[in-house]
Amino acid sequence: MSDLVWLIPGLPFVGAVILIFGGTNLPRRLVPVVGAGSVGLSALMTLFIGFEFLTATPTAQSYQQVVWNWIEASGFSVAFAFHLDVLSLVFIFVITFVGFLIHLYSAEFMASDEGYARFFAYLNLFVGFMLILVMADNLLLMYLGWEGVGLCSYLLIGFWYLDEKNGYAARKAFIITRVGDTAMVIGLFILFKTFGTLNIAGIQEQAPQLWVVGSSQATLIALLLLGGAVGKSAQLPLQTWLPDAMAGPSPVSALIHAATMVTAGVYIIARTHVIFELAPIALFTVGVIGALTLLIAGFSALTQYDLKRVLAYSTISQIGYMFLALGVGAWSSAIFHFMIHAFFKALLFLGAGAVIAAVHHEHDMFKMGGLRKKLPLVYWTFLIGAASLAALPFVTAGFYSKDQILWLSWASEKGNNWLFLAALIGAFITTVYTFRMVFLTFFGEVKTQVTRVPGLAINISLVVLAILSTIGGFIEIPHSMGHVQMVTDFLSPVLPVTSIRPGIESSEWIIQLAAAILSIGGLLLAYFLYMKRPSLHFKIKNSIPHLHSFWLSGWRFDSLYDWLVVRPFVYVANINKNDPFNGPYNGVVRAANFFHRILSFTQSGILRWYLIGVVIGAILILTLGIWL
Amino acid sequence: MAIIFYMASAIAVIATVMVITRHNLVHALLYLVVSFLAVAIVFYVLGAPFIAVLEIIIYAGAIVVLLIFVIMMLNLRQESVAQEKQWFSGKIIIGPLILASILLVEMLYILTSGEPAGLSENMIEAKAVGMSLYGPYVLGVELSGILLMSGIVGAYHLGRQKKKVTHRFLEKKEE
């Protein structure tokens, strides 16, 4: 069965190829069958292979499969090979299953769209590339997947291409991530120069022998890889593309911009954790970036009007948590949070999509309200997702995953108080904006007509995800509550266990209590501001208009980059449009023509003038003769 | 002998200056004859009596006559003199004069730079010239015949509409 590993990414590609070539000729009914079916098959394959892999005796640490030799040139050798271990299994699992659910959702959600086949083709392509990304056995192949998902993200953000705005958002997303990717590519160059290979396992093996902890080269490489991760995962300072990426259809936001692609940065850091561990500065940077991002995005989320933008900022913020976890060396916690986040954020996006579809594609939360009655299933599932996001204690999966991060950011050897504080504030804000969203959308008076009620496919996906976002947390329960460590144990062959500062284990419950209080406090605050005294939040908003618009615009990062990069680039490009290098050549031409005119003037047609020419020649010759 | 050379040279130069400053073509031609005659004397002094004679016959005689023929034929009258005066204005002369004087100075410098040499006082008689002409240079003589032939044919073709003045004259010279 393991021989068929290549089929996991292969099947979605096959689906994509069928959809591309079949295109509009394919019967409309068949489109979702192919699209969702291929991913579903892939998910099944994952189950079987995962099962086999885990039950194999003796327990295999990893499994490699070389499909073919990709590039081999004078010592540069890279294979098209897959690598299976527990880390990738988690990701594959999330990708295929959440992916399948989102496909299922899309089958209904996009049913009336003209580009139905195109949508599924892109989506399948994305799943394929994403799987390659997480299954790649070397960094170059991973880069292939990395760029591939970027491409699909671009295509899907700009899926409704008729609107210029969407195209702009798509380009923005792509180019900004490209900046990060470029840094990563440079990292690959250095890695190759250092190790002579790009094979991840090989690098993991050699790195500790080659570098001591804190080696500058390791730091450099780690920072460059971090660059890629930051771009792809929309972290500071390359986070600005994600809110705009919401221009894509909601399933896209769910799959790409919440569950999978944006967490690729988390994956790559986890994957190359050996390097990061050798580079404490880089690792610390990861934590700081995570902390800052989660705050910045959280504050921005507080002010948004657009339902999906709230979710987008929230995604940035949550990935910030994951980065924070990585930064403090809580590797498995990051992965755990990734998984849970994939569930509830996909759920939220899908729910939001259903809401938006129901109200004539209205995105503004302030124009919604009272949808609780009209869309009960959506409401309930959305509420579950929101609770999970807000990490309401005990019943939600989000609580368990986030709590672990909070705890470790304080307790880990690499953690510190500031990071912890940031995480704590972030948790509070998260609850506030989450329930602001819930209250504004589903409570209050009815402002819009509901025209479209979700059908079976959407409901199934929502329900399944809602279940996952609830029970998903119970696989990892903190010491203070019963100590289940399924994820950490599961990942332990690949990711080291976090070392805790000695002697503080007992204080874990304090942290948990604080977190629980904060999240409930946030809920109450939101309730007070948006349900009880709805006028109050307007007052607050009006009292701090500058801060509000500052947050609304995502801390003005867009304007900053506009001024720093975009405008100068466009300006320089435009002034150069006519290629100044033509200047010298035109100058030569002009000079030649000038001399031509002068010389033509000497050809006056007058005989005596010609004779004078000869005489001058004679004088010159004699002068030269005398002079030399 | 030398004094004759100097005098003849002076006359030649002065006559030539007169030639180039006259407005009237016929006057100029008369000065030209004087110049040629003076040059003929110079030739004689330099020991080339045969050439001196040829100079008089052909340059001072034939060529000048030919020119006068044409002038008569074209019937150039008083207005041409006036025209010539007008063309021969001061401004136009300066440039060429400067150039020519530069050239002259350079030539004089070069000519006097060489080692001084005397001229032989021996006459080279017509016979010697003839021996040379029909000895080593006989093919040259034949080529000059061809040269004249091309002159005739050309002049004949170009001047055909006219009374064949030029033609007849040249035929005579061909003999």
Next chain:
Amino acid sequence: MNVIPAEYGLILASVLFTLGLVSLLIRRNIIFMLISVEIMLNAAGIAFIVAGSKWAQPDGQVMFIFILTMAAAEVSVGLALILQMYHQLKTLDSDAANKMKG
């Protein structure tokens, strides 16, 4: 005083040559130009005679005879052309013959 320095002969030739040249440059009347060319050719002939005399050879004189021939042919064709030109342009102004330029 009896021996004439050879350079003097050449100087005479060059002075006459230059005079011819000046005339050629300043005259617009085409017949005058032809005359000027004759003066120059004659001057070149003088130079040959001087050279022949210097080396006491007849070759200079032979060359003079060829120059003479050439001058005659030149003048005859030249005059024919001048007639032609006078008939077409009704002038002897050499500057008038400037239809071709540039």
Next chain:
Amino acid sequence: MLFLSERKEVVMSREDLLNIVPLFILTSAAILILFSIAIKRNHKVIYVITALSLLADFIFLVTVDTPAKGIIEPLFIFDGFGKFNFGLILITALALTMLSYAYFEQREERKEEYYILLILATLGACTLVISKHFVSLFLGLEILSVSLYSMIAYLRKRKRSDEAGIKYLIMAAFSSAFMLFGMALIYYTTGSMEFGAIASYLAPFSKLPLLMIAGLGFLLIGIGFKLGVVPFHMWIADVYEGAPLPVTSFIATVSKGGIVILLVRFFLQINGHQYTSLVVIFSVVAIASMFIGNLLALQQQNIKRILAYSSISHMGYILVAFLAGGSLGIEAVAFYLVAYFITTVGAFGILTTLSDSQRDAELFDDVRGLFWRRPWTAAIFSAMLLSLAGVPLTAGFVGEFYIVAAGVQGNMWLLVIILVINSAIGLFYYIRIISIMSEKQEAIDRPEVTLKPSVYFISGITIAALVIALFWVGIFPDRLMTLIRFLIFS
């Protein structure tokens, strides 16, 4: 005339006689035509006589086995170099004759004297290439010049023809005067007019005496005038424009070729390369010619004038090879002349076939859209122009290659680089003509040709032969190279 020489004591051996027969054939042909005119004017007959005599002369030259090097003291030398160029001039003259027929047939002028003048001019040029003495140099040059005066002004109804004739006459006589003065100075200095004797006089000098420089300088004026190099180039465009097309091509090829050969012979004999002053003077002339010629042609609208100006720069190119010296340099000059002759005759030949009875085809309007009206003509003309530009597949390319090779071997880097720059400038106006031809516009209305097609047949054959030669030499130049090398060093 042979009787005369037989009677004298001057010894003329059988070899000498055989050597001089080619000149004799030309002279006889001229006289034969003269008689033929006297009996009855018939264009066709005279044309045939001319063509046959040129052909016979050429055949005689190549078939009759004469000793490798014959000298007729003091005037002539018959060596391989001379004979090669003699033959080249004859064959060029033959081609021009072929092209002339159709051209003059259209014109009501009396045509017959033209052929006499053509033969005499050819004779003059041939004299130049075999002369080794000032007398033969001077006479050859003057035969050429005097014939050309009349040939240029041959079409008397054309004002421009006349104007060109007058200009050429005055300028030629003027430069001849300079040249004669220069010769006199050289004679005065060295006491001889024979190249060899001059060379042996000069041999001990490492630096030229001033008088000698002046003499050579004046001589150069005469030669430079005929070659049309800067600063003696100004006549060239006017004369090219004014002269009838076949005459223009005659001036461009035969007249210049003869002088080039003479220059090479003289310069080599006196070993001019060792005198800095001469080399500098020639280099300056070469550089100026290349630049000024090309720049003058740059935006010119008249094709004849373009070709005139381009010929200035081509002479500059030849001077580069000439200055490079060495055996390669001489070969290059000879080879380039062949290529240049083929190309120039071809280009003017095409213009000849395009001309009508009113005027010559020389304006851009005359060739506009030619590719669509007469594709073959246009293609051939393009080939000729590209050959002038030195583009591969054509003879001009190999010629240019040869020159550059000679220049590189002689380490004349400055000249060679200037040559390259000028090739690029030159390319512009050649391809400009081509682009005019490819424009998709109909040409201005011109009267239809009224001549019998058979008249054009001859021109057509000639041009076809030229095209074949152009590509043959361009693609398989080895034969010609070997021949030149063999003749020069035999």
Next chain:
Amino acid sequence: MAIILPGFIVTLLLGGILSWIVAKQSHLYARWISLLTLLANFIAIIIIWIQNMKSPASGSSWILNFSVAWIPSFGINFHMALDGLSLLLLSLTFFLGILSVLISWKEIQSRVGLYHFCLLWVLAGITGVFLTMDLFLFYFFWEVMLIPMFFLILIWGHENRRYAAFKFFIFTQASGLLMLLSILGLYFVHGGQTGIYSFDYFQLLGTALAPKIGMWLMLGFLVAFIVKLPAVPFHAWLPDAHSEAPTAGSLVLAALMLKTGAYGLLRFIVPLFRDAAMEIAPWAMAIGVLGILYGALLAFSQTNLKRLVAYTSVSHMGFIMLGVFSFNEVAAQGVVMQMMAHGISTGALFILAGMIYERIHTRDIREMGGFWMKMPFMGATALVFTMATWGLPGLGNFVAEFLTLVGVWQVAPMLTILAAIGLVAATAYSLRILQKVFYGSPVVSMELTDLSFRERIIMGALVISIIWLGLFPQPVLNTSIEAVNVMLHPNNKVEASVLPSLKTGDAFSLREKGGSDE
């Protein structure tokens, strides 16, 4: 067997003439004859390739060798030889040749015969450049390919064709002449040292050059190659020529003719002037990087679609400069890949531009938009090739650029970083194409038809090739590796690589007799 090498060229030349002749009967004949000629050549080269892949490496990088005396007076032979590099480029040439005939099927309606004549002759010249092993012959073909190209632009080009054609011709010819000077210089230096005057590549390979002479000679070659390549600031001819040429002309220019410059760098500069090239390598690489960035910058601001694509070529060719002058094997392999991949991807973009022009008669992207709606198939192919342009992994250009950069990193990290920044800029301009042309709301009201069957074949072939190059580049890399190694390390392998049938020593013995050689 070796006769096939001149056979390629002769077939093309004859095919061209034949097309011209039969076009009088029917345009269709001319098209079919051109197509079949190219197809025959393509099949032949593929057969050679396959055969050669089977046989194990014989230690020699040369597969076929053909030599006859041409101009013995100068030691010039009609010498052609085929190694892996030539093989690849020939395959590319014939492949794209076939496509260029196909894309002209409808586009060219006037002077069809002459058109195909020119097209085939250009290809013949390019083939000659890739095959010849005699420097004179190389120069010969180098120039020969210009003329028909000049006519292609001049006669069948767009509005400003005259200017473009002139600029193209003069730039390339002038630079070519400088190369001729260097060739001759090398010839005489070699002859002076060994007494053997020959233009033969293998003879000249071992020439020892004084540093200064070597530098100047190298610069002569370099100018010719980097004008053709082109490298900034010698690129001024390219945007004009590319944007004014007919589609097939742009295709041949971009995909093939530029490669002759790259080929020249690899084949001549590197082995012949190793020391001099090493010395200027930093500058050359800097020029390469400048080209990458500058080309990308200008591509971004263009409004003429073909001009835009032309500037992307400038940008991509910068990688070739960078790779060649890094003297690194990996980078050199990247350069070879870049030649192939850029040929296909940029060629495809020009073809697309041509197809759009056929439909809406403008190349101004401001007048385009929303084409995806009407022409999804075209949009999809455009997507593939814009992706290739910015180097999406999985497509050929990525392999090329990555190998180049990995190689270059070994010697010049800073330049590599700058070049990598160029990749970001590449994303910007290529997405701009997609956005302006295919996305947005449709501005053209006229009826647009999606790709026809013929056009689908063309684009399909290109798409398959670029993906094949991206995913399975190994056959290409294997084919070129030997040749590239020989060029990078001339000392070890050159002797072995000369085939026994060469005899160039006897040429040009006359030269020594020529008296006045200094």
